[in-house]
């Protein structure tokens with residue numbers, strides 16, 4: 001595309017599109033990034049530049065990679081045959097096929113899917129499902145939700161209210177606070193061992209973070225609590241992996257008080273962490289599982305709240321409705337996508353390549369500004385600190401994580417800066433060579449940023 005045309009396209013995008021959570025100042029200075037095409041784990045922008053996508057499309061969605069004709073063909077065929085069904089008592093064969101597949105893949109007796117369009121909607125549906133379930137059991141007084149600080153569950157008001165504070169999302173929460181009855185939402189401590197809120201160490205802590213969930217329940221009146229929502233591996237918070245025994249302890253607490261456990265697998269689902277679902281690492285079966293993103297690998301919008309058989313059976317009518325819930329074209333994309341993940345053993349690939357990549361990332365600990373490296377499967381975080389020995393975070397206004405990501409992007413690598421951490425979540429098709437290239441670029445970006453930071457420190461004499 002000629003550079004004049006491209007400039008105009010960028011300007012029109014700035015003027016005519018309201019971007020999601022993107023500062024106007026950044027858009028006006030750097031311009032929106034206009035992407036044109038993708039192939040495998042590679043992206044090409046309108047300038048014709050190639051990027052290695054170590055972020056699955058920016059928000060952990062594109063698991064099977066770009067350019068999958070099989071998914072596109074399935075969507076096309078479905079569009080020709082039957083593009084739409086209403087969600088009221090109507091469905092399609094392909095949606096039933098998908099529901100069957102989800103029942104087969106998910107652990108325990110999770111078996112009934114409520115289909116909707118986004119992770120946020122599916123979180124809201126899960127909250128409503130638990131409420132309906134308690135109501136059917138004669139416990140309609142249970143309405144409160146316990147979630148984790150730093151957790152992220154979506155941008156719609158109910159999901160946002162369950163979103164604990166996390167870097168950058170404090171502002172989002174302030175938008176929700178005046179509208180949603182926030183008194184119904186309580187947060188507990190995240191299982192963030194690197195920055196334990198209580199200053200404890202595992203295992204001598206005896207999983208005190210899980211105990212704070214029980215305390216939150218007691219503080220809210222256990223008779224009024226409906227559900228606990230958490231991500232098995234916390235994504236937006238910076239790939240926080242709970243210590244062994246944590247999730248089992250939470251499951252136990254929920255059972256003791258008759259509270260449902262909702263696992264938000266919007267990021268973790270479909271192989272991201274090297275197993276089909278995040279909870280599989282911890283041998284825990286939630287009462288409701290929420291999936292989105294990797295369900296269709298981003299080829300079409302779709303999400304699901306998957307409930308245990310017993311829960312779905314108890315609810316005589318579920319009062320939630322979305323015009324496009326169970327959309328046949330999205331369902332066709334999901335079925336084709338899951339076939340690819342199974343046939344190409346992408347879950348195993350995530351574990352193998354992810355383990356290799358985490359080994360390499362651990363080598364970056366020689367940079368003083370690398371405080372921590374964490375990862376599970378193809379989901380990783382490099383947490384930046386003023387010095388690894390002090391663990392002191394950089395002031396957010398320094399934007400050190402943004403600087404690393406910007407240099408990486410200039411070098412043709414797409415990673416995500418978030419709250420002082422660089423997040424990596426490549427498509428599950430990533431090869432060992434692509435993993436090596438990613439770490440090489442990150443290493444170079446960290447070296448440059450480190451030099452700048454040290455020069456700043458020297459010039460300010462601090």
Ligand SMILES: Cc1ncc(COP(=O)(O)O)c(C=O)c1O
Pocket residue numbers: 059117118119120121123152153154155231235236264265266267292293
């Ligand atoms: C863990 C988690 N839950 C829920 C959501 C919300 O999903 P969506 O953006 O599709 O509404 C997200 C989005 O990033 C997420 O990371």
